[in-house]
Amino acid sequence: DTGVSQDPRHKITKRGQNVTFRCDPISEHNRLYWYRQTLGQGPEFLTYFQNEAQLEKSRLLSDRFSAERPKGSFSTLEIQRTEQGDSAMYLCASSSLTGTSYNEQFFGPGTRLTVL
Amino acid sequence: QQQVKQSPQSLIVQKGGIPIINCAYENTAFDYFPWYQQFPGKGPALLIAIRPDVSEKKEGRFTISFNKSAKQFSLHIMDSQPGDSATYFCAASKNSGYSTLTFGKGTMLLVSP
Numbered sequence: 001d002t003g004v005s006q007d008p009r010h011k012i013t014k015r016g017q018n019v020t021f022r023c024d025p026i027s028e029h030n031r032l033y034w035y036r037q038t039l040g041q042g043p044e045f046l047t048y049f050q051n052e053a054q055l056e057k058s059r060l061l062s063d064r065f066s067a068e069r070p071k072g073s074f075s076t077l078e079i080q081r082t083e084q085g086d087s088a089m090y091l092c093a094s095s096s097l098t099g100t101s102y103n104e105q106f107f108g109p110g111t112r113l114t115v116l
Numbered sequence: 117q118q119q120v121k122q123s124p125q126s127l128i129v130q131k132g133g134i135p136i137i138n139c140a141y142e143n144t145a146f147d148y149f150p151w152y153q154q155f156p157g158k159g160p161a162l163l164i165a166i167r168p169d170v171s172e173k174k175e176g177r178f179t180i181s182f183n184k185s186a187k188q189f190s191l192h193i194m195d196s197q198p199g200d201s202a203t204y205f206c207a208a209s210k211n212s213g214y215s216t217l218t219f220g221k222g223t224m225l226l227v228s229p
Contacts, residue, residue, distance in 0.1 A: 004159070033216065042122075042205045042219030043160065056216065091159055103148070103214045107159035 002026060004108035006092050012114045013082055020078045021111045025094030032075050033093040033105060034067055036060065043091055043107075049075060050097070082115045089113075119143055120208050122220025129196055130228050137191045137223045139206035144187070146208040150217070151180065151191050154203045163204075164191075196227045 005024045013019050025032045031050050035043035046065070047057045051072040061067075064082075069075040079086055089112050093105040121140045129135045139149075147168055152160035166173045166180040166189065173180045177194040193200055203224050207217040 006159075035217075040221070042120075042207070042222050043217070044219070045216040048216060058216075093159075097214070103209070103211075104150070104162055104165065105217060106162065107152075109157075109159045112157075 004092055004094050004106055006090075006108040006111050008111060009109060010112045010114075012116065014116050015082055015084060017082055018078065018080045019082060019113065020076055021090055021113075023075045023077070023092030023094075023108060025074070025092070026096075026106060028096065029094035029106075030072075030097045031095045031103070031105075032069055033095075034075070034077050035091040035093065035107075037089040037091055037110070038087075046077075046090075079113075082113075084115045087113055087115045119146075119218045120206060120220045122206050122223060124223060125221070126224040126226075128226045128228065131196065131198060133196050133227070135193050135196055135200075135225055135227070137204055137206070137225075138188065139190065139208075139220050140186075140188045141208050142187065143208070143210070143218075145210045146218075147211070148209045149180070149182065149189050150207050150209075151178070152205045152207065152219075154205065154222075160205060193225075196225075198227050198229050201225055201227050 033048040034046040037043045049069040064080045089110040091110045092108045095105045150165035151163045154160045164175045179192040182189045203222045206220045
């Protein structure tokens with residue numbers, strides 16, 4: 001399978017704990033995006049990387065959230081001191097800047113976070 | 117501020133019917149409009165996308181109609197099948213999609229056999 005992969009698929013944690021999610025984009029894709037989706041809503045942008053550089057962060061990304069893409073390949077999203085309001089599906093998407101007239105983003109299956 | 121408004125929230129059609137989902141946007145800088153299909157427990161999958169230089173695009177049973185002056189676009193699903201039952205999201209982006217996507221709230225479609 002050469003699509004976007006995310007790990008874990010499900011995470012249950014207690015309020016106050018730290019959690020980390022991983023995203024592996026489609027091979028050779030330059031851009032990697034993180035979105036958050038709550039029940040009954042569309043995905044909302046959190047942050048994105050071009051190669052290893054984090055180019056934009058949403059106001060939704062509080063200082064408890066941090067994302068990295070150290071070698072321009074996989075990315076991690078960490079949430080510190082989780083709160084019940086962090087419960088959501090965290091989606092990763094990737095896209096290529098090469099040879100395309102416009103930017104198609106391909107999504108992974110998501111990580112479902114439940115904060116008790 | 118909701119930049120992309122999607123309707124209806126839910127839709128039920130019979131097999132073979134043509135569900136129509138509508139979206140309206142506010143930001144005239146948007147120039148790329150994709151539709152995504154999402155099944156429960158899965159990530160969104162890109163269905164079809166359009167740019168404002170054309171008024172219609174067809175791919176298989178899926179058609180996007182685009183009205184630039186009204187800042188509206190819609191998805192039509194021809195000959196709908198029970199397997200099309202899913203949640204559909206419209207989205208919009210600037211810079212030919214090289215910016216982030218702004219999504220609508222989604223439409224839950226049920227196609228009855």
